[in-house]
Amino acid sequence: MSLVLGINAYHGDSAACILKDGRLVAAAEEERFRRIKHWAGFPSEAIRYCLGAAGARLGDLDCVAINRDPKANFLRKVRHMLSRRPYLPVLLDRVRNHRKWASVREELEKAFPGESLRCTIKHVEHHLAHLASAFLVSPFERAAVVSIDGMGDFSSACWGVGAGADIEVHGRIYFPHSLGTFYEALTQYLGFPNYGDEYKVMGLAAYGEPAFMNEMRRIVSLNSDGTFNLDLRFFRHDKENVNYNWRDCAPSIGRLYAGALEEMLGAARARDEAITKRHRDIAHSVQAIYEEAFFNLLNSLHRRCALDCVALAGGCAMNSVANGKIYSRTPFKRVFVQAAAGDAGGAVGAAFLAWRLLGNATRDFAMRHAYWGPEFSADDFARTIAANRAQLEAGRCCVQRVDNEDELCRRTVQTIAQGGVVGWFQGRMEWGPRALGNRSILCDPRRADMKEILNRKIKRRESFRPFAPSIPRDSVAEWFETDDDVPFMTSVFQIREERRKLIPAVTHVDGSGRLQTVERDANPLYWRLIKTFGARTGVPILLNTSFNENEPVVCRPEEALDCFLRTGMDVLVMGPYFIERHESEQGVPLEAGK
Numbered sequence: 001m002s003l004v005l006g007i008n009a010y011h012g013d014s015a016a017c018i019l020k021d022g023r024l025v026a027a028a029e030e031e032r033f034r035r036i037k038h039w040a041g042f043p044s045e046a047i048r049y050c051l052g053a054a055g056a057r058l059g060d061l062d063c064v065a066i067n068r069d070p071k072a073n074f075l076r077k078v079r080h081m082l083s084r085r086p087y088l089p090v091l092l093d094r095v096r097n098h099r100k101w102a103s104v105r106e107e108l109e110k111a112f113p114g115e116s117l118r119c120t121i122k123h124v125e126h127h128l129a130h131l132a133s134a135f136l137v138s139p140f141e142r143a144a145v146v147s148i149d150g151m152g153d154f155s156s157a158c159w160g161v162g163a164g165a166d167i168e169v170h171g172r173i174y175f176p177h178s179l180g181t182f183y184e185a186l187t188q189y190l191g192f193p194n195y196g197d198e199y200k201v202m203g204l205a206a207y208g209e210p211a212f213m214n215e216m217r218r219i220v221s222l223n224s225d226g227t228f229n230l231d232l233r234f235f236r237h238d239k240e241n242v243n244y245n246w247r248d249c250a251p252s253i254g255r256l257y258a259g260a261l262e263e264m265l266g267a268a269r270a271r272d273e274a275i276t277k278r279h280r281d282i283a284h285s286v287q288a289i290y291e292e293a294f295f296n297l298l299n300s301l302h303r304r305c306a307l308d309c310v311a312l313a314g315g316c317a318m319n320s321v322a323n324g325k326i327y328s329r330t331p332f333k334r335v336f337v338q339a340a341a342g343d344a345g346g347a348v349g350a351a352f353l354a355w356r357l358l359g360n361a362t363r364d365f366a367m368r369h370a371y372w373g374p375e376f377s378a379d380d381f382a383r384t385i386a387a388n389r390a391q392l393e394a395g396r397c398c399v400q401r402v403d404n405e406d407e408l409c410r411r412t413v414q415t416i417a418q419g420g421v422v423g424w425f426q427g428r429m430e431w432g433p434r435a436l437g438n439r440s441i442l443c444d445p446r447r448a449d450m451k452e453i454l455n456r457k458i459k460r461r462e463s464f465r466p467f468a469p470s471i472p473r474d475s476v477a478e479w480f481e482t483d484d485d486v487p488f489m490t491s492v493f494q495i496r497e498e499r500r501k502l503i504p505a506v507t508h509v510d511g512s513g514r515l516q517t518v519e520r521d522a523n524p525l526y527w528r529l530i531k532t533f534g535a536r537t538g539v540p541i542l543l544n545t546s547f548n549e550n551e552p553v554v555c556r557p558e559e560a561l562d563c564f565l566r567t568g569m570d571v572l573v574m575g576p577y578f579i580e581r582h583e584s585e586q587g588v589p590l591e592a593g594k
Contacts, residue, residue, distance in 0.1 A: 004062060004354050005050065007064065008066075010041060012251035018050040024348065028555075032046075036250050037196070059117065064120075132349035134341070147317075148294070157178075159172075165361055175238070182220055182235075187201050190269050201283045204284075206509050208281040211284075226296055242254040299331075321492045337491070339488040381576070400578045412424070425547065434516070435553055439560075442544060457568030564579065
C-alpha cells in the first residue's frame with residue numbers, strides 16, 4: 001500500500017488530501033475545522049482528518065507533496081528583483097516565505113507529537129500542481145490543460161497538453177503580469193476588499209454594460225500568441241511592498257491598484273458606499289476584458305493542440321460565468337473543472353504528481369463527485385441533539401427520527417414546496433467552495449421572493465448575488481441551453497427562455513443560472529430529494545446555497561444545529577433527524593424515537 005499526503009499551506013484556502021494506491025481517499029480545506037473563511041497557514045486539522053480517514057499515521061506516509069517550490073523560476077526572481085531594486089521589506093518577506101516552506105517537516109512533527117515523519121517531502125511547482133489537479137483527476141485520456149490565477153512560484157498562468165498520466169507544459173506567463181491580480185485589484189477598487197470577493201464582481205457584472213472597455217483595454221493588452229500583458233502603471237504589486245498576510249489567519253492582501261487607476265476610472269468605491277450605474281458598468285467591463293483574455297489564450301492553445309477537451313485549474317477557473325461560454329467562444333467541446341479548482345486543489349495535483357514520481361505510470365481515478373470530507377453517524381446526530389436539548393426546547397423545536405428515506409424526502413419536499421427554508425446535512429462534506437447537496441440550504445426555486453426571504457432569514461448578503469439551481473443530470477437539456485455535465489457548480493449557462501418564469505429564484509438578471517448537475521450514482525439521496533420535488537411540482541430543480549451564515553460551510557453536526565438555531569431556518573434535516581420549528585408559544589416535546 002502506498003500513501004501520499006498532499007498539502008496547500010501558508011496560503012489562502014490551506015488544505016490537505018490523501019491518496020491510497022493512487023486513489024483519492026479524503027480531502028478538506030482547513031477553514032472548515034478552524035471556522036475562519038479561507039484560512040491561511042499550515043493545515044494541521046485537515047491533515048489530521050485525512051490521516052484518520054485513511055487509517056494512517058504520520059510514519060505510514062510514503063511521500064508528502066506540497067504545491068509550492070521556492071526554487072522554481074529562481075533566476076527570473078533574482079533578475080526581477082535586481083532590475084526593480086525592491087524595498088528591503090519585500091526581500092525580507094520573500095526570505096521568510098522560503099523559510100516557512102522549509103519548516104514543513106517540523107510543522108508536521110509538532111502537530112503530531114510522538115510521531116515521526118520518515119518519508120521524503122516533494123515540492124511541486126505551483127502551476128504544475130494546478131495542471132495535475134485538473135487533468136489527472138479528469139475523465140479525459142488526452143486534453144489541453146490550463147492554469148490561471150493570481151501568482152504562484154513567480155508565474156500567473158501555465159498551459160500545455162495532458163496525455164495518459166503525463167503533462168507537457170507548452171508555455172507560461174510570469175510575474176508581474178497576471179489576470180488573477182487584475183481581477184483582484186479591480187475587485188478591491190469596486191469596494192469588495194476581502195480575500196475571495198471576486199465572485200461578487202461576477203454577480204454584479206450582469207447588471208452593467210460594457211461602458212469602460214476602452215479603459216480596460218488600456219489595462220490589459222492581448223497578444224496574438226494567446227498571452228497578455230498588464231499596463232503596470234495601474235498596479236502596485238511589482239514595485240511596492242503590498243502586504244500579504246498568510247500566517248494562521250483569514251488571508252488578507254493590501255491594495256493592489258495604483259493611483260493611476262483612480263485617475264482613469266474615478267474614485268474607488270468605499271466598502272459601504274452605494275453601488276451606482278458606474279460601478280455596475282465597471283464590473284461588467286472587468287468581466288468582459290477577462291473573458292477576452294481568457295478566450296484569446298484558449299483559442300490560441302486549441303490552434304496549436306487541436307484537441308476537443310480542456311481541463312482548467314487555478315483561481316481563475318472558478319470564474320463560472322466565463323467557463324459557461326467556452327463552448328460558444330472556442331472550439332473546445334468538453335470542459336472539466338474539478339471541485340476545488342483554486343489553491344486548495346493544488347494539494348490534489350501535488351499528491352498525484354508525487355504518486356507518479358514514486359514510479360506509478362498509470363491513472364486509475366477520476367473525480368466524479370466532491371464528497372471527500374468528514375461524515376457523521378446517526379449516533380453522532382443523536383448526541384448533538386441531546387447536548388442541545390435546552391436550546392431546542394427554547395426554540396420550540398420538534399425533533400423526529402425518520403429512517404425511511406422516501407418519507408424523509410417527502411416531508412422535506414413538503415416544507416420546501418410550502419416556502420420553507422431547509423438546512424440539509426447529509427453524508428460526507430464537500431471538497432471545494434460549493435455546497436453540492438450534503439451541506440446545503442435548500443429552497444423552492446419557483447418563488448420570486450425566495451432570494452429576499454433567504455437574505456432576510458439567513459444569508460444577509462448583497463441583493464445582486466444569484467442563487468444556484470441543482471438539477472438531475474437527465475433533466476438538464478429541458479431547462480438549460482446546454483446538455484453538459486456540471487457536477488461541481490463551476491459553469492454558468494443560460495436557462496431556456498420559456499422556463500425562466502417558472503424558476504425566478506435561480507434565474508439571474510441576464511437569464512443565466514450557475515447549475516449543478518446531480519447524478520444518482522454520485523449522491524443518491526440528494527438526487528431522490530430533487531426527483532421527489534419534481535414529481536410534486538413539475539419542476540425538478542432545487543435552489544441550493546451553502547449551509548452557513550457569513551462563515552465557512554458547516555462541517556460538524558454542532559455547527560449545523562447552531563446555524564439552524566440562530567437563523568430563521570424552518571427545518572433542519574440532519575441525517576435521519578427531521579428538526580422543525582413550530583410557531584406555537586407552547587414548547588413541543590422532543591421525540592427520541594422514530
